[in-house]
Amino acid sequence: MILETTYSSDNYPIIVEHNALAHLHKYIQDYKDVVLIVDATVNKEWSIALDFITSEYDAHKVIIPSGESTKSLSFYAETIESLLSRKLTRDTCLIAVGGGATGDFTGFLAATLLRGVDFIQVPTTILAHDSSVGGKVGINSKHGKNLIGAFYRPKAVIYDLDFLATLPYSEILSGYAEVYKHALLTNIKAVNEIEQQYHNANTLENLEEIEYYLYKGIETKLNIIINDEKESNVRKYLNLGHTFGHAVEYEFKIPHGHAVMIGIVYQFIVANNVLNQDFDIAHFVKYLQALNYPLDIIKQFKFESLYDLMLKDKKNDQQGVQMVLLDGIGNPIVKHVDRTILLQSFELFIKHFE
Numbered sequence: 001m002i003l004e005t006t007y008s009s010d011n012y013p014i015i016v017e018h019n020a021l022a023h024l025h026k027y028i029q030d031y032k033d034v035v036l037i038v039d040a041t042v043n044k045e046w047s048i049a050l051d052f053i054t055s056e057y058d059a060h061k062v063i064i065p066s067g068e069s070t071k072s073l074s075f076y077a078e079t080i081e082s083l084l085s086r087k088l089t090r091d092t093c094l095i096a097v098g099g100g101a102t103g104d105f106t107g108f109l110a111a112t113l114l115r116g117v118d119f120i121q122v123p124t125t126i127l128a129h130d131s132s133v134g135g136k137v138g139i140n141s142k143h144g145k146n147l148i149g150a151f152y153r154p155k156a157v158i159y160d161l162d163f164l165a166t167l168p169y170s171e172i173l174s175g176y177a178e179v180y181k182h183a184l185l186t187n188i189k190a191v192n193e194i195e196q197q198y199h200n201a202n203t204l205e206n207l208e209e210i211e212y213y214l215y216k217g218i219e220t221k222l223n224i225i226i227n228d229e230k231e232s233n234v235r236k237y238l239n240l241g242h243t244f245g246h247a248v249e250y251e252f253k254i255p256h257g258h259a260v261m262i263g264i265v266y267q268f269i270v271a272n273n274v275l276n277q278d279f280d281i282a283h284f285v286k287y288l289q290a291l292n293y294p295l296d297i298i299k300q301f302k303f304e305s306l307y308d309l310m311l312k313d314k315k316n317d318q319q320g321v322q323m324v325l326l327d328g329i330g331n332p333i334v335k336h337v338d339r340t341i342l343l344q345s346f347e348l349f350i351k352h353f354e
Contacts, residue, residue: 001215005153006226012156014133014222016215020160021049024095025056027120027156032091034059035083037106039098041066042124045166050097059095060086066098068253070105071139073148080109093155094119099171100131100256104146107137111152121154124163126175127257129214130182132157134225134238144312145246151230161211169205173293174257176204181240181264182217185224187330190216201292236315237332240324241267247309252297261293265352269345270337271325279326285352298353303346307339 003014015023028034034057036050043050043063053059062079064070096106096119103121110119121132138149167175176198183190194213198204221238228235245263249256265288268279288295315322319336327333 001211003215003218003222005222007229010153012154014157014159014218016129016159016161016211016218018161020158021122021162023156024053024120024122024158027158028053028057028093028095031057031093031118033086033088033093035086035088035092035094036061037094037096037098037102037109038063039066039102039124040064042098042102042163046097046124046163049162053095064098064102064105066101068101068140068145068256070101071146073139073141076105076108076139079105080113083109083113088114088117090114090117092117095122096120096132097122097124098128099123099125100128103128103132104137104149105139107135107152107154108139108149111137111150116152118155119152121157121159123157123159125167125171126164126210126214127171127178129159129175129217130178130221130238132159133218133221134235135229136231140250144309145250147312147314159214161214164207164210169201169292170255170258172204172207173261173291174255176291177241177257177261177264179213179217181238181260182220183213184264184326184329185237185240185332186216186220191329195287198291200290204291231314236322236334237324239315240264240326240332243267243310243313243315243321243323244306246313247306248297248301250309251305252300254294254297258293261288262295262298266345266349267323267325269348269352270323270341271327273341273345274335274337275325275327275333277326277328281348281352295353298350301346301350303343306346307342310342 001016005011036059094110096103123132135153137152138146141147183194241260241264244266245260249259271277
């Protein structure tokens with residue numbers, strides 16, 4: 001399956017299939033320098049499959065730590081100085097091989113190295129089906145997640161589904177949150193379909209038909225970002241569950257998707273309070289439990305610390321916290337929510353998980 005962006009210029013392909021790495025040749029053959037930036041865990045499992053890049057193109061390989069620890073100013077400084085020591089020119093392509101953190105980090109390196117070199121996304125997780133598309137790149141600050149970054153398009157997204165075979169279930173759960181989010185942004189039919197397909201942990205772990213849902217998720221995202229690349233309007237909808245989720249992720253250092261799924265449930269409660277919706281919160285709580293999301297961490301939640309982090313969300317303005325809320329499935333809106341409502345919703349949220 002091949003999708004392509006439809007901007008007025010500088011479009012890029014998104015190739016989603018097994019053995020998609022075979023397509024990489026045509027995108028890197030003309031560069032003077034190729035730098036392979038690989039997640040350490042991925043490198044252990046897939047180094048042989050990646051050997052053709054280093055051997056045929058005399059590429060430099062840089063192995064980076066797995067996860068969000070990579071996305072720090074100190075590691076960015078260390079890595080970009082190392083790259084500059086190689087006397088690279090702007091005729092360079094960086095290839096990000098890994099999950100969302102690897103893609104975010106490599107894209108930010110590419111955006112800032114010599115004021116911009118090309119890069120290609122090779123996502124290896126379900127979660128990265130979301131983060132690898134759309135051109136948002138960046139690193140974290142001590143003040144919050146993804147607060148340092150840029151909008152910088154890749155030259156291609158090569159999504160080889162073979163990588164998914166070695167994912168631990170924790171990573172599947174993390175990625176599934178974004179797939180599920182895209183269904184929520186689409187319509188009730190899409191939500192019912194995906195909940196029936198993956199109704200418990202066993203069905204999700206088997207990943208049957210995952211290609212279809214990844215494709216639909218990417219398609220949903222493309223339909224949004226083509227109309228609003230730089231998040232001035234409708235692209236904010238993709239942050240469904242992220243206002244509270246990012247706060248939880250940053251505070252407790254849990255996987256991104258786990259935090260986003262928790263944030264989605266919190267969003268349903270806020271939507272019930274603010275928009276007079278009637279979402280069945282118990283249904284969504286039971287669904288998370290059926291999929292075996294680790295939810296014990298919720299017992300440690302304290303409103304004030306999470307609220308302070310929500311105040312630093314990039315969507316906010318001088319009026320305070322802005323959240324993406326569902327005014328019905330498939331109908332997202334961005335709404336200011338005051339502290340009183342957030343606190344009331346938080347208290348209801350905690351009760352649902354007691």
